[in-house]
Amino acid sequence: MSVKASHRISVLGKEITVKSSASSEHVREVEALVNRKLAEAQASVPVVGDPQVPIILALMNLAESCLSLSRELEEKGQADKEVMSRLVKRIDSALP
Template identity: 70%
Template sequence: MSDKQSHRIKVLGRELTVKSPSSAEHVREVEGLVNRKLAEARAQVPVGDPQVPVILALMNLAETSLSLARELEEQRHAGSDKLRRLMRRIEDALL
């Protein structure tokens, strides 16, 4: 799906309209995740600068994203290595 659709979301008590090529269900999942992460961060820092929980939530989401990207790259590398070994075995068996 390449056409962007408008979606209404609510984050930090503010209603926003976002455009996304994703389904409404996916946008709701993202909205829910963001709100959960913000709530977790607010619980860690209940008073003070209201930007601190937002920064903590962003840092937590970024850390998760980077860890998953690293894990995916490691799995791709391992899969490529395994495929090369299998191809060598097939080639050796055919010779």
């Protein structure tokens, strides 16, 4: 089991402490990505209105990216399996 360290981050102007087994650098990258996506979402909606809308939009954008990358990785893994299967067949057919 990896040791989780405490990290202070700031999101939406709120300072919070999170625990993670990731490096401090990785936690800072995640914090920066979240803040960047929130700022993009806030810029795309009217200033007045429900303050949760930009948060929901940022979450939707991050989730869409996550799902797209997961699909790409799955497709790549399937393609790699097919290549490996063809290589094994070629090796098997070349052996006496």
